[in-house]
Amino acid sequence: MKVLKIPDATVNRLSSYSRILEEMLTSNLQVISSEKLAMLCGVNSTQIRKDLAYFGEFGVRGVGYSVPSLLQEIKTILGMNRKWNLGLIGVGNLGSALAANENFRRQGYIFAAAFDIDPAKIGRKLPGGLIIEHLDDLPGISQTSKIDIGVIATPANAAQRVASRLIKAEIKAIINFAPVRILVPKGCHVKNMDFTIELNYLTFHLTRENDPPEPAA
Amino acid sequence: MKVLKIPDATVNRLSSYSRILEEMLTSNLQVISSEKLAMLCGVNSTQIRKDLAYFGEFGVRGVGYSVPSLLQEIKTILGMNRKWNLGLIGVGNLGSALAANENFRRQGYIFAAAFDIDPAKIGRKLPGGLIIEHLDDLPGISQTSKIDIGVIATPANAAQRVASRLIKAEIKAIINFAPVRILVPKGCHVKNMDFTIELNYLTFHLTRENDPPEPAA
DNA sequence: TGGTGTGAACAACTTCACAGCG
DNA sequence: CGCTGTGAAGTTGTTCACACCA
Numbered sequence: 001m002k003v004l005k006i007p008d009a010t011v012n013r014l015s016s017y018s019r020i021l022e023e024m025l026t027s028n029l030q031v032i033s034s035e036k037l038a039m040l041c042g043v044n045s046t047q048i049r050k051d052l053a054y055f056g057e058f059g060v061r062g063v064g065y066s067v068p069s070l071l072q073e074i075k076t077i078l079g080m081n082r083k084w085n086l087g088l089i090g091v092g093n094l095g096s097a098l099a100a101n102e103n104f105r106r107q108g109y110i111f112a113a114a115f116d117i118d119p120a121k122i123g124r125k126l127p128g129g130l131i132i133e134h135l136d137d138l139p140g141i142s143q144t145s146k147i148d149i150g151v152i153a154t155p156a157n158a159a160q161r162v163a164s165r166l167i168k169a170e171i172k173a174i175i176n177f178a179p180v181r182i183l184v185p186k187g188c189h190v191k192n193m194d195f196t197i198e199l200n201y202l203t204f205h206l207t208r209e210n211d212p213p214e215p216a217a
Numbered sequence: 218m219k220v221l222k223i224p225d226a227t228v229n230r231l232s233s234y235s236r237i238l239e240e241m242l243t244s245n246l247q248v249i250s251s252e253k254l255a256m257l258c259g260v261n262s263t264q265i266r267k268d269l270a271y272f273g274e275f276g277v278r279g280v281g282y283s284v285p286s287l288l289q290e291i292k293t294i295l296g297m298n299r300k301w302n303l304g305l306i307g308v309g310n311l312g313s314a315l316a317a318n319e320n321f322r323r324q325g326y327i328f329a330a331a332f333d334i335d336p337a338k339i340g341r342k343l344p345g346g347l348i349i350e351h352l353d354d355l356p357g358i359s360q361t362s363k364i365d366i367g368v369i370a371t372p373a374n375a376a377q378r379v380a381s382r383l384i385k386a387e388i389k390a391i392i393n394f395a396p397v398r399i400l401v402p403k404g405c406h407v408k409n410m411d412f413t414i415e416l417n418y419l420t421f422h423l424t425r426e427n428d429p430p431e432p433a434a
Numbered sequence: 435t436g437g438t439g440t441g442a443a444c445a446a447c448t449t450c451a452c453a454g455c456g
Numbered sequence: 457c458g459c460t461g462t463g464a465a466g467t468t469g470t471t472c473a474c475a476c477c478a
Contacts, residue, residue: 007447011421015414016398033459042400046449049461061455061460079420093314098412100310103373103396107413149419156320172426173419175412179320181233181259189422191415195315195392196324197232198408202366202390203296204228205406209389224469250437263471266439278438278477436478443472450465456458 010051014074016041017048021071033064085112087147087171089162090154091121091132094177098153100127112145135165142169152176163190227268231291233258234265238288250281302329304364304388306379307371308338308349311394315370317344329362352382359386369393380407 020040024032038045052058058073059065075081086104088095091114098104099111114126115135122134133141141147150166152159152174159178166174173189176182179197184190237257241249255262269275275290276282292298303321305312308331315321316328331343332352339351350358358364367383369376369391376395383391390406393399396414401407 006421008418009447011418012414014421015411015417018417019397035459042398044449045459046451046462047447049459050448053461057461059460062458063456064459077421077424078417079424080417084416084420084423093317094311097310097314101412103413104416107416109413109416148423149416173423175415175419180236183259189419191418193410193412193415194232195318195410196320196326197229198392198410199301199321199324199326199366200232200235200295200297201225201228201408202392202406203301204223204231204294206301206365206390207294207296226469252437261471262437263440264469266437267470270439274439276438279436280478281437437476438478439476440474441472442474443470445470446468448465448467451463453460453462455460 004054006054010054011078013041013043013047013051014078017051018071018074018078018080021067021074024067025071029067031064032067032070034059037065080108083108083110084148085110085146086149086151087112087138087142087145087166088114088130088151088153089116089135089138089166090152090158090178091116091126092153092155095151095153096126098151098177099130109149111151113141113147115141135162138165139169142171147171149173149175152178152182154178156180221271223271227271228295230258230260230264230268231295234268235288235291235295235297238284238291241284242288246284248281249284249287251276254282297325300325300327301365302327302363303366303368304329304355304359304362304383305331305347305368305370306333306352306355306383307369307375307395308333308343309370309372312368312370313343315368315394316347326366328368330358330364332358352379355382356386359388364388366390366392369395369399371395373397 020037034045034048038048055077058070086109088099088111099114111130114130114132115138116132117135121132124132150171152162154162156178159176159180160182163174163182163184167184167188175191175193177193179194181192182190234254237254251262251265255265272294275287303326305316305328316331328347331347331349332355333349334352338349341349367388369379371379373395376393376397377399380391380399380401384401384405392408392410394410396411398409399407
């Protein structure tokens with residue numbers, strides 16, 4: 001049980017394991033083998049055992065894993081055993097949709113503050129009851145509302161500027177929905193959710209297929 | 218110039234190269250070296266040359282790459298040199314926000330149809346002018362509107378069912394915003410945009426840091 | 435000379451094969 | 457006996473080092 005670096009892919013798979021285990025739990029399944037879980041996640045069973053081995057020995061040889069306790073372990077590893085406060089920056093169509101989304105709250109991710117710079121929006125109330133604040137007030141509100149994660153939902157050209165403000169407000173994690181890669185100093189974590197990059201990925205493959213690489217030898 | 222398999226990572230990087238090149242172009246920069254482009258993308262310069270080498274030889278030794286023609290090449294590779302029709306399924310908060318987003322259109326991704334199953338929504342018009350159709354009409358509309366890509370923005374429990382319908386309608390690419398991994402047969406491409414998985418990734422790292430792995434030996 | 439294109443070395447991740455334990 | 461946990465092998469992706477050419 002060393003303190004080695006965990007591959008990103010492992011962390012992402014843990015999320016999908018937790019999803020499946022959650023389902024198993026509601027079906028009242030008590031025990032599951034890595035083989036069965038693997039099938040449900042579409043991965044190799046060794047992969048699961050290796051992923052879990054980074055964090056401990058959670059299984060029982062000859063039997064499998066206890067669904068409730070493995071789920072608990074994974075949730076603890078991923079930090080899902082507590083609540084996290086999100087600060088939304090940019091209350092446009094996308095930002096509002098995110099704030100209204102119940103999935104986040106269910107998983108423990110709470111929108112605790114919302115910011116914009118449009119004077120027409122400041123002071124308005126979001127469906128959830130959140131009042132839109134001016135971005136200039138970020139530093140103070142970030143403290144009092146204990147914002148853990150910044151959610152950037154601004155236009156592309158504002159994203160980097162907003163990111164810098166978040167960092168200055170000592171927010172250590174950012175999820176960025178603007179279509180630009182933002183740069184942050186070491187010690188701050190960023191996830192870019194770039195829809196057009198994913199569309200590009202799809203059209204790359206669609207293009208490749210319809211356009212057979214080698215029509216004839 | 219073989220027909221080998223292209224790593225996913227390469228395809229994603231090509232998207233970011235195109236972003237940067239687009240910026241360079243508006244700044245009227247004509248030539249760029251892999252070294253400089255690498256710096257702007259935060260990758261290794263060899264990486265860029267290797268990525269491009271999958272598709273041809275686009276550079277000039279001792280000089281670098283022509284910005285406009287490299288951009289053109291990359292766009293062609295990614296299928297960005299044409300328009301693609303998107304079919305939106307699920308016109309809730311997120312779906313509406315996606316349909317209203319101008320970034321997609323600018324990149325050539327056009328919402329050509331929108332579907333739901335809520336009778337209260339069918340027939341209503343989206344801000345862009347699109348009329349919401351009943352999901353049952355997908356097969357026909359998919360043909361007439363030439364839908365290339367399905368965009369799933371339904372609740373989690375409907376996503377797999379919708380995916381199966383998309384596949385039956387011979388749609389070969391899906392981008393899924395519902396928080397479940399959907400399964401599709403080979404030959405159909407899927408990108409899962411799972412916000413909570415990304416949040417889990419962030420909280421994993423936040424948790425790991427505040428909780429130093431080895432307090433003392 | 436300067437920067438591309440690429441074989442060879444390296445690093446990271448995944449899968450295999452099986453020892454070990456309940 | 458069955459399934460976990462894990463060293464070793466295999467595979468995939470990245471970086472180095474340099475030949476090559478404008």
